[in-house]
Amino acid sequence: MLYISTRGGMSSRTFTEALLEGLAPDGGLVVPAQYPQVDAETLQSWRGLGYAELATEVLRRFISDIPPSDLDRLTAATYSPDVFGSPDIAPLRALDERLYLLGLSNGPTLAFKDMAMQLLGQLFEYALERRGQSLNILGATSGDTGSSAEYAMLGKHNVRVFMLSPHTGLSPFQRAQMYSLDAPNIFNIAIRGVFDDCQDLVKAVAEDATFKARYRLGAVNSINWARIAAQVVYYFKAWLALDVAPDTLVSFAVPTGNFGNVCAGHVARQMGLPIHRLMVATNENDVLDEFFRTGIYRPRPSAEVHHTSSPSMDISKASNFERFVFDLLGRDAERLNDLWGRLRARGSIDLSRHLAIAGAGGFGLVSASSTHTDRLQVIRQVSRDWATQVDPHTADGIKVALELRQPGETVVCLETALPAKFEATIEEALGSAPPRPAGYEDLESRPQHCDLLDPDLASLKEYIAARAA
């Protein structure tokens, strides 16, 4: 399996090359040259597999440069009950007869990002060891990505993490989760500024090609193809766990920010998994809902981003969306380049001619959005009717599932975080704090470690240069 860029300006890469490189050098996103196909018979033969074995089966179709026996070892180390709390890894539970919740948030940081990031930690360590290289991961976080990356890279050989976060602005839980880590390869950098300052600093460092090459800087944001590939696995897992006849209409409801999670669902469907529809759920930041309703894609200026009670979905543009548009244009890199040029020049593009292909009759993507009031209402309803607590992001997905589902359609809602991460909203909805998983009771009282820096490029570069692997 070889990888190409959505913009056509990259020679073919292997999986490992794409893993270490992140973004394609032409600014495009890395995608497989074609989607591997899984026929009905193969799919049935996977029924008895545990999560790690299923991960090997799905991933080896994307990875030709890691021997299957090594991949087996990496997936077994990643998807273990020690890391994800149960042998099931991603338990599926029924809410009603045709509504299910897929538990993806039982990893160390209580959000679904661990499902991919934990594998990335193993893959990085393995690839760097084989190549005799080291890597310094530089990132900015407003919450979930940073802690997920740090827990995945914790103690990994040849990898260091430099994670920028706004000095104030993280929730106490999120701050404690990152800053309580005390490991020689993890550097928490609190910036005297807001999230945008952190992101601007990361961009400015990455744009200095000499510095980037000298200190071997890498990225773990969701544009990394390996994260999408790892997420494809749980769509297969959910479908197999449902154990329904192949002609049953099975859809997924996916809380969406950067379009990474739902992009993995699109890939699973392209591989032949019988998915009826993929329901894109947004919050008040409805760039993607607008697209799937009108065919107009209009990223917002950052000043127009709403700060909502599902903050991990507060985005102004969806970085993974380019992967989907590439498929929508028949995988024509030249047309994609033209279109993205127009997007830069005019601030929006009109793909309404392609809406029929994107939607229910084609790729199966449909959408809706939620408000704060909707989320509170869903959190209450789920607690009352099904004795389950869900976080506000998962509530976005359930709201959309209930709104869009049709008679005869089964919908799997992806749980993207545990309610313990978003205490304030749960208290507002239910009048009491959500339960904390074992081991997290004293999180905020643990000693915290971080270095405080001004939002200044020179100081940041000096900091990295003194500590890089």
Ligand SMILES: *Cc1c(COP(=O)(O)O)cnc(C)c1O
């Ligand atoms: C990252 C995140 C999302 C959005 O996922 P994308 O892959 O960016 O669409 C939704 N919910 C939670 C809790 C997250 O951390």
